[in-house]
Amino acid sequence: MKINMTSVFVDDQAKALRFYTEVLGFLKKHDEPVGEQDRWLTVVSPDEPGGTELLLEPAGHPAVKTYRDALVQDGIPLAQFAVGDVTAEYERLRELGVRFTQEPVEMGPVTVAVFDDTCGNLIQIATQAQ
Template sequence: MRITSHSIFVDDQDAAIAFYRDHLGFVVTADFPVGEHRWITLADPENATGTQIVLEPNDHPAVPAFTSALVEDGIPFTSFGVEDVQAEYERLTAQGVVFTQPPTAMGPVITAVLDDTVGNLIQLAQMVEQPS
């Protein structure tokens, strides 16, 4: 068994593509109609056939309350690994990306949290030492 995809609920699929592609650097691997919405996947440009992010419409009745509660409590919906959180923070801040938490050391990891503009907080994480 392996992870093939991870869904992220978004309130605007076009805006989500723009953010995840143009700011975070993921590549669109699929974009086609499925009913009234679209099936949109993105991946790491260095592994476009690896794990996919699915940009899911947030129109299920439970989703807006769930994602809003996470944002209100400052809880990231998911986490992306990076080599250098500080460098990503500086690069993305220069592009106008809003962070709710600057790079912060938390034991064996440094994290920063950004607003993805489509309803979620996303954590960037850099492992600085291997947990024992």
């Protein structure tokens, strides 16, 4: 068994696609209409275009707002992405205007930072010590 796809709830799929591709650097994999306004919209890492997909899922379900608001209020990231160097990625993203809620910090064998994805979620980036 392996993880094939996971998702983040987003307020606006077009805005999310711009952020996740133009800022974070993911590649669009699927973009298919679903219903009148929503899309089956996934992105992948350019390092693994055939790897795990991230679904940019519309946040229309009533439970989503309560769930995401509680996570953000408590500073809990919805997802974690691996990066080669958290500090370098932190600097790159800050230069692009990304707002971080937690600067890079070492936590034992991992260094992490947390940013706002502009779509209602906190996302953690992490580097495992070699």
